[in-house]
Amino acid sequence: MxxxxxxxxxxxxxxxxxxxxxxxxxxxxxxxxxxxxxxxxxxxxxxxxxxxxxxxxxxxxxxxxxxxxxxxxxxxxxxxxxxxxxxxxxxxxxxxxxxxxxxxxxxxxxxxxxxxxxxxxxxxxxxxxxxxxxxxxxxxxxxxxxxxxxxxxxxxxxxxxxxxxxxxxxxxxxxxxxxxVADYAALMETLFDFDAIAAMFASGFRMQFDAMHAVTGPYAKAIIEGRLGAPAGTVINAVPLPDFGGGHPDPNLVHAKDLYDLLMGADAPDFGAASDGDGDRNLIIGRNRFVTPSDSLALLAANAHLAPGYSRGIAGIARSMPTSAAADRVAEKLGIEMHETPTGWKFFGNLLDAGRVTICGEESAGTGSDHVREKDGVWAVLLWLNILAVRKQSVDEIVREHWATYGRNYYSRHDYEEVDAEAANRLMADLRAKLPELKANGLAGRQIVLADDFAYSDPVDGSQTNGQGIRIGFADGSRIVFRLSGTGTVGATLRVYIERYEPADGDHDRETQEALSDLIVLADEVAEIKARTGRDVPTVIT
Known part of the structure; x- marks a missing residue:
């Protein structure tokens, strides 16, 4: 009743x-x-x-x-x-x-x-x-x-x-x-060459997947160890727990540091990966090579044709506005559509449904394709495995070849978590008011070619989304983006995204924070981050 x-x-x-x-x-x-x-x-x-x-x-x-x-x-x-x-x-x-x-x-x-x-x-x-x-x-x-x-x-x-x-x-x-797991695993078999990946594992390829005591444990065990034949123990922390084993199920270099240290060690496996609480994010690390989420999106798009499900090529790429422009260069070379959207996977839905794009990604460790309408951590890992099985190169070799072709986008995100919400909103409002002056006069002698509060007009249904983050773009391709996150639960999270482009024939071996150091200083100066938030350093740097 x-x-x-x-x-x-x-x-x-x-x-x-x-x-x-x-x-x-x-x-x-x-x-x-x-x-x-x-x-x-x-x-x-x-x-x-x-x-x-x-x-x-x-x-x-x-x-x-x-x-x-x-x-x-x-x-x-x-x-x-x-x-x-x-x-x-x-x-x-x-x-x-x-x-x-x-x-x-x-x-x-x-x-x-x-x-x-x-x-x-x-x-x-x-x-x-x-x-x-x-x-x-x-x-x-x-x-x-x-x-x-x-x-x-x-x-x-x-x-x-x-x-x-x-x-x-x-x-x-x-x-x-x-x-x-069953229906999802069956879908993955239609997209990837499981036989080729299984043969790679059989030849001695070593991997570690950290499920972080979160939801992908059963999926990874069933697919990677079960259907692909990876040795038992390849998937660790595989049992989902209500408190994620006391850990923080965010696959970044802070909360998955043990995995990073393993892959940078003397007897590192060939490949390392992790996924988050609900299975929609991913972390990709090769032996002695961390792959940023922005670079991973670009690399997956450039190599997707190597997997059976994408052998005919991809229709287009979409990325969230704060994500680096590395994927843009792939789209340009392939002659396909490229879309910059607000943060949030829902903005990719119309593009995917309309067949305008095939692969999408966000700098916050989310990548996916038109097989579902969410970002997908296990999918990203399997596509990487398929690429490795076909190309028969290491992650480092594949990344370096990509940079030599497209150039490198040095990129980092600085998060200031649980900031006083009123202070964070004032910071954004005052920065927004500075934009006309910045575009007219530049910043610290640098020419600014873009200074706006990002707005998005959906090319499929015409809907308009405003106020999605402040972009400051420089003539040399560098960028600083400021945005308040919608995923926190206490106070406000100020996210600052810093990007510097190095051409294909440039220096691709600098340490990321050092390569971005001058832009990091400029970000603090223009937004007065330390003065307004009381934070000397970010809570998390990724």
Whole structure:
């Protein structure tokens, strides 16, 4: 029987670039989860009898919210819910399941790369029928509804057993528990030459994949060790844990330092990789060669044709605005479309659906293709393995050949986390006001050819997105970008992106921070970062 429960609205349920993210304790407030899910269901035009996918990265509170969502889905008229066994689905895995089973959409429970546990973070995101993050018209509608909601619907049934594959019924609605890996692994086999990769492992190729006690553990074990025959132990930290084993599941050089140290050591394996909490990000390291996410995007695009799924070539490339311009040079050489979008994978969806681009990427360690509508960490690792198997070169050799062809974009991101939100907003507002003067007069003797607050006009549907970050571009191809992130849960995160282009015949062997040192000084001077934030150094440098 459907129950209607009275509730009062919350004012802070505005989804960011990746859904609604808060501390676990914030989500545990009375009816906080129920309000948001009901606001979502109220904002969906067609749900009666439809199929809804539900899954998450296994973090703390994941299992509780799945049970709430199942009961509310039954009360709100859905005909079927598909859930990953144990409540687990990677974000790209969920995207594929939505598309594969023609679901109307899906609820993805994750705070991505943010820490988990009772004192950690949690998140709820909705993906549409194309498998991609909900369009802004949906998230705006959800936020508007959340501010006026007075009741939610649920059914009074016991929790269902998520541990066993099979079909159950909740208040007349079918709930199917599926293997979270099987359909995704089958998709990967259609894209990559598994035989060639398996032969490479059989010949002695060594790899380490760090799943960071997050969602890709089961995926990597099943595919890399299972189907590709890599030795047992190739995948480490493979069991998803509610608190990610006490670690921070962000695959960068700070939180995956052990992997980096291993690959830089005397007896390093040939290849190292990691993925994050929900499986949509990746870290790529070769023996003695770290590959930046921006470079990885460019390299994958330049070599995608070596994998069977992309043998006909790619239609185009899209990158988020803060991502380096390395991919632009690949697109120019290939004679294909290149698109610069705001940060957030949802901005790639229209381009992918329209066939305008095939490969997309963000500097924040996310790359993917038109196989799903999310960035995909395991996919990126498998494409790298396919390229290595075909080219029969080391990661370092492939990277160096790429720079010798296209030039090198020295690139780094400086994050100032949990900055006072008011101070961060003032910094951005005052910097924005300086832009006309900067373009007219330059900065420290450097000619500025671009100074704006990035705005994006979607070439497919014509929608306009403004205020996406401040760009300062110099005549020599260098760039400084300032942006406030939408993925944090406390205060504000100021992100500063610094980029310097070195031509194909230039010096490609400088240490990155040293190569960018003059631009780092300029970034602080023009934005007054230290004075306004009280931070002498960034929280994280990647």
């Amino acid at each position: 459907i129950k209607t429960i009275a509730t009062t609205p919350y004012s802070d349920q505005k989804p960011g670039t990746s859904g609604l993210r808060k501390r676990v304790t914030h989500f545990q407030q009375t009816n906080y989860v129920e309000n948001f899910i009901q606001a979502l269901f109220d904002s969906l035009p067609d749900k009666d009898g439809e199929t809804l996918v539900i899954g998450g990265d296994g973090r703390f509170f994941n299992d509780t919210v799945i049970q709430i969502a199942i009961r509310m889905a039954a009360a709100n008229g859905f005909g079927k819910v598909i859930v990953g066994q144990g409540g687990v689905l990677s974000t790209p895995g969920a995207s594929h399941i939505i598309r594969h089973y023609n679901a109307s959409g899906g609820i993805v429970l994750s705070a991505s790369h943010n820490p988990g546990g009772p004192d950690g973070d949690f998140g709820i995101k909705y993906n549409g029928t194309n498998g991609g993050p909900a369009a802004e018209k949906i998230t705006d509608a959800v936020y508007a509804r959340s501010k006026e909601i007075t009741q939610y619907k649920t059914v009074d049934t016991p929790d269902i057993d998520l541990s066993t594959i099979g079909v159950e019924t909740v208040a007349g609605m079918s709930v199917e528990i599926i293997d979270p």
